[in-house]
Amino acid sequence: MxxxxxxxxxxxxxxxxxxxxxxxxxxxxxxxxxxxxxxxxxxxxxxxxxxxxxxxxxxxxxxxxxxxxxxxxxxxxxxxxxxxxxxxxxxxxxxxxxxxxxxxxxxxxxxxxxxxxxxxxxxxRDDVAIYNSIPTAEGALVMAIQNTDFTIHGSKAMVLGMGRTGFTMAKSLQGLGANVTMGVRKQDHYARAEVMGWSPFMTDQLLEHVKDVDYIFNTIPSLILTAKVISQMPRHTCIVDLASAPGGVDFRYAEKRGIKAMLAPGLPGIVAxxxxxxxxxxxxxxxxxxxxxxxxxxx
Structure with a gap:
């Protein structure tokens, strides 16, 4: 009390x-x-x-x-x-x-x-961040579904960053039947992603993994989806950026290429x-x- x-x-x-x-x-x-x-x-x-x-x-x-x-x-x-x-x-x-x-x-x-x-x-606090990752992942899924004309089930869905939000995001996508690839920067994260049944790769090899991706959910708060990377993506790719503002996406170039890219801050307070x-x-x-x-x- x-x-x-x-x-x-x-x-x-x-x-x-x-x-x-x-x-x-x-x-x-x-x-x-x-x-x-x-x-x-x-x-x-x-x-x-x-x-x-x-x-x-x-x-x-x-x-x-x-x-x-x-x-x-x-x-x-x-x-x-x-x-x-x-x-x-x-x-x-x-x-x-x-x-x-x-x-x-x-x-x-x-x-x-x-x-x-x-x-x-x-x-x-770790507990707050972990709990908050649940409505964040749910909100990101809603945004992805509303902005595409194909299912998450059977899609190739990429998650960048295996922190608390990235882990929950990948697990949610896996539960919906997506083929999950996980971009990581640490070897222990690589091993954990592999154990979880995801297809891990190191983020310095990102350019090699985006050529057939349907969804990208980014949690890395620095510019990782550069114009060079975006130029290799299919035009139907949907990007949901969950990183802190200004995010990790070259939004100007994504728009120029006709790729849908959305910055999604504060999703817990919006969706739940x-x-x-x-x-x-x-x-x-x-x-x-x-x-x-x-x-x-x-x-």
């Missing part, structure tokens, strides 16, 4: 609403800014505007999965009012406050460091916001509870 813990939420999308609901269920004292257009706010949440007074006395500050940009602007789906995190807001937080987000840019890291506040990036919110809520609540226990032991 989080009785006596004051949590402030700033902005977010449908995922954040699921996190808020869970915190209320755990008996936390919850305040939020950026939710004035929330149709059915849950009972027990104090909604207000962005101000230093809102943050005063907060034990926990929760920002959206994408945090804020390099000027402090916070994405907020449920308000038309601009939401911007400034130095004055961070200075209003107590020194014991922990700041949570999915991923943090340098602006937020700098503000927290200057104030001496602990900053936790939930997407750095409830599930994605529950994943984030579980990680947040576990982290808060662990810190309460540690502080209690020190006392």
């Amino acid at each position: 989080l009785t006596g813990v004051r949590i402030v939420f700033l902005g977010g999308d449908a995922r954040q609403i699921e996190v808020i609901r869970k915190c209320v269920e755990m008996d936390a004292t919850v305040s939020a800014a950026g939710f004035d257009k929330w149709d059915s706010p849950c009972e027990g949440v104090s909604l207000g505007g962005m101000s230093a007074e809102l943050l005063d006395g907060a034990d926990v500050l929760v920002l959206p999965t994408v945090g804020c940009d390099d000027e402090g602007h916070i994405s907020a789906k449920y308000t038309e009012e601009p939401l911007q995190l400034l130095t004055e807001h961070i200075e209003a937080l107590p020194s014991h406050c922990t700041v949570y987000t999915g991923m943090a840019k340098e602006y937020l890291k700098r503000l927290c460091a200057q104030r001496g506040l602990e900053l936790v990036e939930l997407l750095d 916001p409830k599930s994605a919110g529950m994943i984030m809520a579980g990680a947040l609540l576990q982290s808060i509870s662990e810190r309460i226990l540690v502080k209690g032991d020190k006392q």
Whole structure:
């Protein structure tokens, strides 16, 4: 239980609403800014505007999965009012406050460091990334199916990168009957892919493997699908880029060649916001509870 813990939420999308609901269920004292257009706010949440007074006395500050940009602007789906995190807001937080987000840019890291506040990036947790790979893979499959006129079953589907998302993506494709090839950069990943029944190759040999590919799902966050590589693909190839922006595809050249290539960031929050919110809520609540226990032991 989080009785006596004051949590402030700033902005977010449908995922954040699921996190808020869970915190209320755990008996936390919850305040939020950026939710004035929330149709059915849950009972027990104090909604207000962005101000230093809102943050005063907060034990926990929760920002959206994408945090804020390099000027402090916070994405907020449920308000038309601009939401911007400034130095004055961070200075209003107590020194014991922990700041949570999915991923943090340098602006937020700098503000927290200057104030001496602990900053936790939930997407750095292996459990969150693994769970999030499921709605990511499902969303990628939906995009691929909607943008092609042939089945995944029996197709040649390539996955680039065997991290947490790449592994789940390949396993999902395999379950649908695709012939999966896996581009890897490490020998242990090569061995694992082979054991899983996929056809692995090292990514420096990519050019040799794209000449008959139907689908490519990229998870490598650097330019790997260059113009030279794309020039060797069949025109019907469908590319879904799951890597962090700006992705790993030469989108300009893909369009010039008539190859469908799509950058697909933030799929968990788009295709399965409830599930994605529950994943984030579980990680947040576990982290808060662990810190309460540690502080209690020190006392």
